[in-house]
Amino acid sequence: MDYNSKKKLNEKINKITDKDILLKIFETVKPELYNINGQKKFTQNNNGIFFDLNKISDETLNKLNNILNENICSSDSENTNIKYTNYSSEIND
Numbered sequence: 001m002d003y004n005s006k007k008k009l010n011e012k013i014n015k016i017t018d019k020d021i022l023l024k025i026f027e028t029v030k031p032e033l034y035n036i037n038g039q040k041k042f043t044q045n046n047n048g049i050f051f052d053l054n055k056i057s058d059e060t061l062n063k064l065n066n067i068l069n070e071n072i073c074s075s076d077s078e079n080t081n082i083k084y085t086n087y088s089s090e091i092n093d
Contacts, residue, residue, distance in 0.1 A: 001058045009061060010053060012068045021071050022048075028063055029056050 001009075016022055026049055033041045033051055042051035053061065 001061045005065075006053045006061070009065055009068070012072060013064075015072070016068075018071070021067070024067055025064060028067065029060055032056050032060055 013025065016025075029051065032055065035041065041055050042049055044050070056064075
């Protein structure tokens with residue numbers, strides 16, 4: 001996966017506030033975030049868990065992208081309300 005795709009994926013992940021989706025993301029990448037010796041390739045603190053997308057395989061990144069597309073698309077369609085307001089200049093046209 002190229003740099004721009006990873007950047008877009010990271011932006012999608014940063015927009016997520018639902019803990020269930022974040023846990024699903026972590027469970028998807030978790031097998032790749034440990035060395036053979038059991039050392040972690042991620043950091044964890046009070047703000048969350050952080051890992052480098054460059055350490056994740058393209059196959060797993062595609063799985064992540066699918067998870068995000070499923071969850072973001074459904075939440076966007078539920079929360080999107082478009083209101084159209086006529087302004088005086090538009091009415092006269």
